[in-house]
Amino acid sequence: MTVRILAAGDHFVRTGLLADALRAEHGGAPETLEIGELHLPWPVEPFGDVAEVHEASGTEEQLIEALQGVRICVTQMAPLTRRMLEACPELELFAVGRGGPVNANLEAATEHGVAVTFAPGRNATATAEHTVALLLSALRRIPHTHGELARGVWRGDYYRYEEVGMELAGTTVGLVGYGAIGHRVARILGGFGAEVLVHDPYLAPDTAPGVANVSLDELLARSRVLSLHARLTAENHGMIGAEEIAAMPPGSVIVNCARGGLLDYDAVCDALDRGHLFAAAFDVFPEEPVPAGARLLRTPGVVMTPHLAGASKQTAHQAARICAEETARHLRGEPLAHCANPAVLGRGGGR
Structure with a gap:
């Protein structure tokens, strides 16, 4: 046959x-x-x-x-x-x-x-690894310092206290979503010595040993790094906006390799402009490709890749x-x- x-x-x-x-x-x-x-x-x-x-x-x-x-x-x-x-x-x-x-x-x-x-x-492993790569790039300003050095500019002043980033070791990282990608990110971050919190209303009790599943309010208040890993639904569209970002500690970092609709990108740009956020890293956007002239393209502290995390x-x-x-x-x-x-x-x- x-x-x-x-x-x-x-x-x-x-x-x-x-x-x-x-x-x-x-x-x-x-x-x-x-x-x-x-x-x-x-x-x-x-x-x-x-x-x-x-x-x-x-x-x-x-x-x-x-x-x-x-x-x-x-x-x-x-x-x-x-x-x-x-x-x-x-x-x-x-x-x-x-x-x-x-x-x-x-x-x-x-x-x-x-x-x-x-x-x-x-693509769970690829996306998890890319998430951590973007996070490290944002924390340590790797793309920005590389770009300036490639243009022949040696910026030793980036060593000033207010310009340097954080280590992952000992830093609290909050993950919104704990599915196939989120739990891989947690495992990688654990190897760096980060403290990992999770907010996932669909997570059954005792399914994430060693990882605390907390309310979104608690996660935002305690996390210096926020990474999004939820599937986009009508209920969680725009779940991280100006109010949620303001609830995070000053100098925090936001990473999104999930879906652009989860996050208010204008609110992120506002928080970066006024110094409340230290950096942000994105692989996904509210409109793809990102339009020429988009605010994200001219906001300092943003690291971006063109929806390649799973590649x-x-x-x-x-x-x-x-x-x-x-x-x-x-x-x-x-x-x-x-x-x-x-x-x-x-x-x-x-x-």
Whole structure:
């Protein structure tokens, strides 16, 4: 029996990585895999909305053509829209190699009996390491001093007491969110000797030994460093604003590698301008790409990277592997490990 699969890769989770992972996971199964390939332009071309889904790459027309006769699609960025589902009746499984399948219309997929899977934790280590790298860069002014030295300016005056940063050892760091990324950050910070506090209303008691889960008010009052690791929801949008920043000790640092919507960036700039914050470090922003002329670009003390925290070679391989594992489970008739629309399975979907 031949199973037609589409590997829709991009310039990060490459098509070849997806295809190789599918073959490796398939092993000696009786089915023959016929793997078609589609190369999407992300990140050379930014992702965007495609019909009713978000953060997608490619067009409905491209995918409809490529998915004819295909039972399984493995991808990171390809869209899955209602129009596509109506045009591709043989599709059974849409495996997305990212932490949340925002590029898939889950309601329409369930209606059409198509299971959608995702890849939680595939970039957790990369994002945790990047968070700490940004934190250290902000604490010790590494990008700023490097930039001046590269221009031939030796700034020995940065050794003045009011200009120097803090050590992580002995510093209280507050983490908002303690999921796959947050707990890795806590473990790394523990190696530096930092005291770690956590605020996570979804954290069950006794699931974080050695880490205190406190109220947001207590976390803000005690933390010299605040790092955000929560998933953005309607309830926590803008959860850190001017009032919360003012509650932090003077000379504090804020880091955000989660989602831009969690934080009021104008309030951060205000706090940096008046000296209440020592520095801030961001990998995510309220608008991406950051517009030319944005206030963040001219506010002193800000360290930025362009939403790259999860970008590592290991992340790409793990995304491909998780998609391939879900594909193998589906073909063996086993329960899926990371199904985003489990209602489809109870209706006999995901054929």
